[in-house]
Amino acid sequence: MKTFLNIAHSQITGLPGAVERGRLLDVIERQGLPTTTDEVWRYAPLSQFNIDTFGAPERSEASPAFINDLTHHADIVVQIDNGRYVAAQGDMPGVHVSWRDEGAIDEAPYQDDAFALLNTALHPHVLSIEVDTDVSAGTVLLVHRVGTGASFPRTRISVSRNARLTVIEVWCGGTDAFVAPVSEFEVGDNAHLTHVTYQRLDSSAWHVSRTTARIERSGRMHQSVLCLGGQYDRARNDAELVGPGAENQLWTTFLGSGDQVHDLRSHQMHHVGRTNSVLLSKGAAADRSRSVYTGLIEIERGARRTDARQTNHNLLLSPQAHADSVPNLDIRENDVTCAHASSVGPLDELQRWYLESRGVSRQDAERLMIEGFFKEMLDVLPTDVARVFEADITVRVREVVA
Amino acid sequence: MRNELVIRDLHARVGDKEILRGVNLTLTSGEVHVIMGPNGCGKSTLAHVITGRPGYVATSGSVTLNGTELLTLEPSERVREGVFLAMQHPLEVPGVRPVDMMRAAGVTGNVESQLAEQSRRIGLRTELMERFVNVDLSGGERKRAEVVQISVLQPKFALLDEIDSGLDVDALGLVARRLHEATKEWDLGILAITHFRRLLHELTPDVIHVMSHGKIVATGGPELAEQLERDGYEPFREIE
Ligand SMILES: Nc1ncnc2c1ncn2[C@@H]1O[C@H](COP(=O)(O)OP(=O)(O)O)[C@@H](O)[C@H]1O
Numbered sequence: 117m118k119t120f121l122n123i124a125h126s127q128i129t130g131l132p133g134a135v136e137r138g139r140l141l142d143v144i145e146r147q148g149l150p151t152t153t154d155e156v157w158r159y160a161p162l163s164q165f166n167i168d169t170f171g172a173p174e175r176s177e178a179s180p181a182f183i184n185d186l187t188h189h190a191d192i193v194v195q196i197d198n199g200r201y202v203a204a205q206g207d208m209p210g211v212h213v214s215w216r217d218e219g220a221i222d223e224a225p226y227q228d229d230a231f232a233l234l235n236t237a238l239h240p241h242v243l244s245i246e247v248d249t250d251v252s253a254g255t256v257l258l259v260h261r262v263g264t265g266a267s268f269p270r271t272r273i274s275v276s277r278n279a280r281l282t283v284i285e286v287w288c289g290g291t292d293a294f295v296a297p298v299s300e301f302e303v304g305d306n307a308h309l310t311h312v313t314y315q316r317l318d319s320s321a322w323h324v325s326r327t328t329a330r331i332e333r334s335g336r337m338h339q340s341v342l343c344l345g346g347q348y349d350r351a352r353n354d355a356e357l358v359g360p361g362a363e364n365q366l367w368t369t370f371l372g373s374g375d376q377v378h379d380l381r382s383h384q385m386h387h388v389g390r391t392n393s394v395l396l397s398k399g400a401a402a403d404r405s406r407s408v409y410t411g412l413i414e415i416e417r418g419a420r421r422t423d424a425r426q427t428n429h430n431l432l433l434s435p436q437a438h439a440d441s442v443p444n445l446d447i448r449e450n451d452v453t454c455a456h457a458s459s460v461g462p463l464d465e466l467q468r469w470y471l472e473s474r475g476v477s478r479q480d481a482e483r484l485m486i487e488g489f490f491k492e493m494l495d496v497l498p499t500d501v502a503r504v505f506e507a508d509i510t511v512r513v514r515e516v517v518a
Numbered sequence: 519m520r521n522e523l524v525i526r527d528l529h530a531r532v533g534d535k536e537i538l539r540g541v542n543l544t545l546t547s548g549e550v551h552v553i554m555g556p557n558g559c560g561k562s563t564l565a566h567v568i569t570g571r572p573g574y575v576a577t578s579g580s581v582t583l584n585g586t587e588l589l590t591l592e593p594s595e596r597v598r599e600g601v602f603l604a605m606q607h608p609l610e611v612p613g614v615r616p617v618d619m620m621r622a623a624g625v626t627g628n629v630e631s632q633l634a635e636q637s638r639r640i641g642l643r644t645e646l647m648e649r650f651v652n653v654d655l656s657g658g659e660r661k662r663a664e665v666v667q668i669s670v671l672q673p674k675f676a677l678l679d680e681i682d683s684g685l686d687v688d689a690l691g692l693v694a695r696r697l698h699e700a701t702k703e704w705d706l707g708i709l710a711i712t713h714f715r716r717l718l719h720e721l722t723p724d725v726i727h728v729m730s731h732g733k734i735v736a737t738g739g740p741e742l743a744e745q746l747e748r749d750g751y752e753p754f755r756e757i758e
Pocket residue numbers: 532533535537555556557558559560561562563564573
């Protein structure tokens with residue numbers, strides 16, 4: 117890590133909060149990067165990860181064509197290269213997009229997470245999206261282009277009381293890249309945030325992401341995370357339900373091929389009662405790929421009438437593929453409803469037959485059903501937007517399901 | 519050319535249980551045949567065996583369409599030969615849209631507008647065709663969606679498994695009329711499984727079959743449906 121940190125120290129010189137950032141780098145140096153003996157990193161092929169091979173990020177590749185189609189459906193489009201704001205188009209009243217040189221950021225929530233700490237020390241600035249109270253806003257599209265090297269994008273989205281917003285983040289590029297984004301979402305009283313991540317990085321990329329949502333009274337957060345690319349793809353998506361009536365829907369899906377690893381994690385923390393979380397994870401693993409879903413639902417004492425559900429369905433498309441599902445419950449209150457269901461297996465035979473009985477060949481039926489995992493995740497978007505992604509998904513699924 | 523679907527001495531089991539015990543039936547294009555029979559006599563099983571539902575095994579006999587044996591074909595190939603099943607309980611397929619399903623089934627051209635047009639003809643809200651297949655549709659809407667698929671796919675023969683259940687009177691009228699038109703429009707042959715004579719008003723059947731214990735035990739004209747309504751299935755149980 118020495119080489120990497122030396123470069124890092126020189127990069128932060130002159131950035132706001134340079135002293136704080138430097139101190140954080142020292143903390144990271146002392147702690148070291150995680151190893152697979154750490155329980156939460158046991159599925160990561162860390163032996164193949166040498167952070168010293170990643171320099172400052174280079175210019176990113178051109179973005180795929182479907183992004184052009186997407187931009188027609190968004191009210192604001194923001195281009196971000198390697199975590200750095202490049203340009204924004206469009207505007208909406210009551211919606212503010214800014215890129216702040218904030219300098220030091222509170223590292224307390226990330227103390228046990230070296231990659232999130234690296235982001236805290238090395239992010240170029242914070243891309244901030246704020247929606248004013250009572251504003252029912254449309255869609256913001258964030259196009260992240262990732263170049264070779266290491267980058268640390270940082271995003272904060274804040275939806276004020278009674279406001280609503282949809283944010284779509286697309287990740288592309290990423291050849292031989294290491295990208296470790298950190299995002300924070302604040303969902304105010306009775307506010308509603310829909311957030312969709314479409315990760316289609318190059319299959320050589322290391323992608324280690326972390327998002328945290330804080331949801332206030334009667335606030336609703338719907339998050340869909342679609343994981344297509346990456347050599348190692350880790351998506352940790354947490355939510356803190358802090359006000360009664362707060363609701364979190366987290367839908368995740370992946371398609372693994374080659375020797376990809378998809379490592380999905382979530383932590384739903386129910387601080388108060390009458391809060392509600394729904395986790396749905398579906399994915400397909402082909403070739404020698406692996407996936408793991410580790411979901412922790414934590415319910416605080418006194419958080420009565422909390423409702424938390426977790427469903428996990430994994431599909432294995434080859435005998436060498438592997439999928440694990442590790443549900444964890446930490447419940448300190450009796451008056452709650454919790455449900456968990458998980459399965460690993462082939463596609464639903466009757467659903468497949470239904471398609472076949474319409475004249476769809478078996479192979480096409482399977483392909484449609486796998487594409488369907490992703491299409492379900494996009495169901496929160498307007499149909500015309502979803503269709504743009506669906507076309508891209510079809511291409512990707514056809515590559516994997518021969 | 520008249521199409522002919524011939525079911526000959528068909529025996530079938532579900533699990534270890536023999537359900538069909540020698541069914542014989544010949545359908546000709548443009549004709550409407552009806553199968554009536556008590557619950558559990560094997561009506562749905564017949565439809566499922568013909569269309570290759572997993573778990574339904576034909577143990578002997580044959581089902582041929584214009585001479586081609588269907589029972590050895592993949593389910594999708596049977597449809598492409600021309601036999602379509604409108605299910606008693608159409609299944610939900612989350613994540614799959616009707617338009618993509620129909621395209622994969624070989625429908626060409628503007629599939630969206632074909633689905634919309636055929637939906638309108640039977641009073642089904644067209645936006646339901648934009649949802650995932652059967653997801654969040656009521657029982658009656660699913661039945662109508664099956665008829666939309668028949669209209670778009672235009673098979674040679676349609677097996678209708680209780681297409682009338684779950685439909686209100688108005689919807690039933692529209693559906694029955696649409697299917698009757700299809701028998702003229704492209705000479706669709708129909709095998710309708712039903713308990714109710716109401717469907718038959720508009721569908722005007724040519725032949726009624728009574729099924730009991732996995733066999734056809736009586737065949738006759740429309741008057742047979744009247745007799746069934748009057749006397750029930752009990753008299754037919756005797757004929758074994
Ligand atoms: N999937 C199945 N598993 C076990 N038994 C079945 C299955 N499907 C049908 N059966 C049995 O086969 C018999 C005929 O059923 P079915 O063909 O559905 O009757 P119906 O004439 O009411 O449509 C019944 O006894 C039913 O219980």
